[in-house]
Amino acid sequence: MPEGDKKMAEGLQSVILTMQIVEHVARTGKGVGVTSLATALGTSKSRIHRHLQTLVQQGYVFQHEDSERYEIGHQLVSLGQAVLDNSGLVGASRDSLLALRDRIGRSAVASQLTPEGMLVIATVRGPSPIEIGVRVGSLLSFNGSAQGKVAAAFSSEAFQQRVLTGELTAYTEHTITDPEQLAAEFAEIRARGWATAPNQAALGLNTLASPILDASGAACGTVGIVDLAQSLDAEPDPEHIAAVLDTARRISVLMGHSGALPFG
Amino acid sequence: MPEGDKKMAEGLQSVILTMQIVEHVARTGKGVGVTSLATALGTSKSRIHRHLQTLVQQGYVFQHEDSERYEIGHQLVSLGQAVLDNSGLVGASRDSLLALRDRIGRSAVASQLTPEGMLVIATVRGPSPIEIGVRVGSLLSFNGSAQGKVAAAFSSEAFQQRVLTGELTAYTEHTITDPEQLAAEFAEIRARGWATAPNQAALGLNTLASPILDASGAACGTVGIVDLAQSLDAEPDPEHIAAVLDTARRISVLMGHSGALPFG
DNA sequence: AACATAGTTTCGATCAGCGGGACAAGGTGG
DNA sequence: CCACCTTGTCCCGCTGATCGAAACTATGTT
Numbered sequence: 001m002p003e004g005d006k007k008m009a010e011g012l013q014s015v016i017l018t019m020q021i022v023e024h025v026a027r028t029g030k031g032v033g034v035t036s037l038a039t040a041l042g043t044s045k046s047r048i049h050r051h052l053q054t055l056v057q058q059g060y061v062f063q064h065e066d067s068e069r070y071e072i073g074h075q076l077v078s079l080g081q082a083v084l085d086n087s088g089l090v091g092a093s094r095d096s097l098l099a100l101r102d103r104i105g106r107s108a109v110a111s112q113l114t115p116e117g118m119l120v121i122a123t124v125r126g127p128s129p130i131e132i133g134v135r136v137g138s139l140l141s142f143n144g145s146a147q148g149k150v151a152a153a154f155s156s157e158a159f160q161q162r163v164l165t166g167e168l169t170a171y172t173e174h175t176i177t178d179p180e181q182l183a184a185e186f187a188e189i190r191a192r193g194w195a196t197a198p199n200q201a202a203l204g205l206n207t208l209a210s211p212i213l214d215a216s217g218a219a220c221g222t223v224g225i226v227d228l229a230q231s232l233d234a235e236p237d238p239e240h241i242a243a244v245l246d247t248a249r250r251i252s253v254l255m256g257h258s259g260a261l262p263f264g
Numbered sequence: 265m266p267e268g269d270k271k272m273a274e275g276l277q278s279v280i281l282t283m284q285i286v287e288h289v290a291r292t293g294k295g296v297g298v299t300s301l302a303t304a305l306g307t308s309k310s311r312i313h314r315h316l317q318t319l320v321q322q323g324y325v326f327q328h329e330d331s332e333r334y335e336i337g338h339q340l341v342s343l344g345q346a347v348l349d350n351s352g353l354v355g356a357s358r359d360s361l362l363a364l365r366d367r368i369g370r371s372a373v374a375s376q377l378t379p380e381g382m383l384v385i386a387t388v389r390g391p392s393p394i395e396i397g398v399r400v401g402s403l404l405s406f407n408g409s410a411q412g413k414v415a416a417a418f419s420s421e422a423f424q425q426r427v428l429t430g431e432l433t434a435y436t437e438h439t440i441t442d443p444e445q446l447a448a449e450f451a452e453i454r455a456r457g458w459a460t461a462p463n464q465a466a467l468g469l470n471t472l473a474s475p476i477l478d479a480s481g482a483a484c485g486t487v488g489i490v491d492l493a494q495s496l497d498a499e500p501d502p503e504h505i506a507a508v509l510d511t512a513r514r515i516s517v518l519m520g521h522s523g524a525l526p527f528g
Numbered sequence: 529a530a531c532a533t534a535g536t537t538t539c540g541a542t543c544a545g546c547g548g549g550a551c552a553a554g555g556t557g558g
Numbered sequence: 559c560c561a562c563c564t565t566g567t568c569c570c571g572c573t574g575a576t577c578g579a580a581a582c583t584a585t586g587t588t
Binding site: 015022095098 | 283286287290293338340345348358379381383400401403
């Protein structure tokens, strides 16, 4: 061991390997073999085999009965779903999301506030043949997404400070990385109730988002529409803004908010 | 050790514990503490703590910064979603499912064939205020669900034999557990292209399902509608049957099937 | 028939990870 | 304000769960 720290500082190896295996098997659509996993993760066949056997036994991985390849089991899906389920947001937003999509014909997306970022919890694909949108499970930053900015703008002062003083990663050259500029935009967003982020999360894309407020009046999530930057301006169509604001208010009510908007 | 097998036959303990922790944290909507986890899983605080630390470090679990409770991280959602994503079915069926729901006003559901059963991969809630339906991630049996029966009926002879000779669990008193009776129903289903399962998976519920066929002509999944047994007969409304068959055919085409139905 | 490549199993050595207990930080109530 | 809980976190020496390497089996290929 060349540069080993005397203590263990990297975490429990079996845990890491377990999750690496699960991740690998899950991402690789079709069956994976012991050997390819072993080389991919840089460890021995027998180790992988034992871990896989245990995962099979626990139902997280499934082994094709021809005694060949390993595939991901259904428990993983169920697990991921459980996370979404016990966020009341996903249930409250599903129907409104559909209505929003139908009303203005764009991909609609709902996200939930987490301390690490905005977690995309539900999406509805737009009518466009091209697939535009965000994946469920993605995490959007507070400085580089309309969702993040709008949620931060409607969170506590302390939270905003944490965002502003934290690291502001640039995802594109249009991402806001200057704390002052971001603070100014927060104020603006708070006043009008919506945010956009043209080319800020990814070049060519834009999102229009509004906050979902809970009983305490703080943001707990966002709803919005996603489209190509060329079709969705930094100052979007007033009709679109109205539709998003309206949807946000409706979901907010379901989440226990009074419905009285603290803006425009 | 009372009845210990001399060797390890139970699988790697750290793997088991890891998944138990993840499961526990995921199912418990809100934050869990080290101590409660330790008692719930019957092990020591330090062990749980180390495992949790590693999971945090890997991003699967998130620790509230007040240095208090542990919650599930976003990676899990992303992982479960990945499983769904690399089944082309979920993408192909989403829109058709909505159309089906809108056409006949019932909860619509799509499932995918797996060797263990039918995995529910997409659902659309009906307009009814009561929530009727199946959860994404659920696994439906081959003998006790319309989805399972229809998929088996449109699978290979060998597959059907495996189902018929396997264990036929009774979920209700109406579940078919007699192999001969089940074989007869398979034949019938294959001839007409749809199946129902009134009160067979759960008392009070019924499902009408049709097969999604792939390029090879074998079933790779199902679409269908779910409703109360009293609203959905064993011999459903011809209009509903037509709608479901139609939807199934459309999705089948997206999956590479010719569209020429091998039945009615 | 020899070879190649897959998954599985065995076995003894070893170090990763365990238990138990100390420690710090809040919270509570007397 | 101070004992007294109850948290989560950290430390350390012992040990058995887990590892690597190699043998074994089964299939497919040359």
